[in-house]
Amino acid sequence: MANIREISGRIRSIRDTMKITNAMYMISSTKLRKAKKGHEGNSPYFEALNRMYAKIIESTSELDNVYLDERPEKKGDDRTIALIVVTADKGLAGSYNHNVIKLAEQIMKECGCKTKLYVVGEVGRQSFAGKNVKMAGQFKYSAQNPSLHRARLISEVILDEYLKGEIDEAHIVFTQMKNTISSEAVAMRILPLMYESLEPVYPADGEMIPEKPTINFLPSAEDVLNNIVPDMVVGDIYSALVESFCSEQNDRMMAMDTANKNAAEMIRALSIEYNRERQAMITQEITEVIAGAKAQKKKKAKRKLAASEGK
Numbered sequence: 001m002a003n004i005r006e007i008s009g010r011i012r013s014i015r016d017t018m019k020i021t022n023a024m025y026m027i028s029s030t031k032l033r034k035a036k037k038g039h040e041g042n043s044p045y046f047e048a049l050n051r052m053y054a055k056i057i058e059s060t061s062e063l064d065n066v067y068l069d070e071r072p073e074k075k076g077d078d079r080t081i082a083l084i085v086v087t088a089d090k091g092l093a094g095s096y097n098h099n100v101i102k103l104a105e106q107i108m109k110e111c112g113c114k115t116k117l118y119v120v121g122e123v124g125r126q127s128f129a130g131k132n133v134k135m136a137g138q139f140k141y142s143a144q145n146p147s148l149h150r151a152r153l154i155s156e157v158i159l160d161e162y163l164k165g166e167i168d169e170a171h172i173v174f175t176q177m178k179n180t181i182s183s184e185a186v187a188m189r190i191l192p193l194m195y196e197s198l199e200p201v202y203p204a205d206g207e208m209i210p211e212k213p214t215i216n217f218l219p220s221a222e223d224v225l226n227n228i229v230p231d232m233v234v235g236d237i238y239s240a241l242v243e244s245f246c247s248e249q250n251d252r253m254m255a256m257d258t259a260n261k262n263a264a265e266m267i268r269a270l271s272i273e274y275n276r277e278r279q280a281m282i283t284q285e286i287t288e289v290i291a292g293a294k295a296q297k298k299k300k301a302k303r304k305l306a307a308s309e310g311k
Helices: 006-060 096-110 121-132 147-166 221-310
Strands: 080-086 113-122 168-181 182-191
Touching: 080 096, 080 147, 080 221, 096 113, 096 121, 096 168, 096 182, 096 221, 113 121, 113 147, 113 182, 147 182, 147 221, 168 221, 182 221
Parallel strands: 080 113, 080 168
Antiparallel strands: 168 182
């Protein structure tokens, strides 16, 4: 059984660790609020772009556009899919990194075509490098502090390769917050665009409209689409980066909260053990004092008896 000094040292060590986990919890909480605030400030613009895209699609019966081209003629090894995988730069966030990497590996295994891998975050890069998975080297960005500038740089690479025909699809694999206590790794296709409305535009306000109103796009619907799609792609990537960053901070907060609770429970158990050991030590010392007092008393009684007999 550990002695009092060892138990006391373990308690101090756990308390020092709790200071670190508490600080990490507070930092993640601050970063989460900041990221949400930034996303809320930019989301109305991208929502407006999505509504415009929906109106173009609903107002046009057929639209031949490169951003809508599914390229059905390309199959198997002739087809290339780009995967943008968003991970964290460090661990200590529960299963956050594991889930998104696992989903990316599953897509690469089951897609039945070539894949081109772009990884955001140091944990993902190290994981794929350790498994000898080839990654595209056009960008190596940190997962911290997502910004529109970074999303635009990523989208420029993806759009350029898509228009050149080097990739036929582009998907982003990221972590989506379902609520404040859970998140889920998901994959979202950003290119080519779906030939359908992103959200219902007609009928509006629950009223049935017999015919869709005719909308004239100048110079043409295709030109308008070509103008808004790059910004839509930027918005999708930026939203995924922010969503992943928020999920990372939320998962880290939960992990640190669990660590704090476990540490408190360990301190409680060690304190009980410490008190028991201390009580046992005090009891032993009292027993030794009593035994010594009794021995001295007997010794004194013997000397007294010997002295009386000598007389």
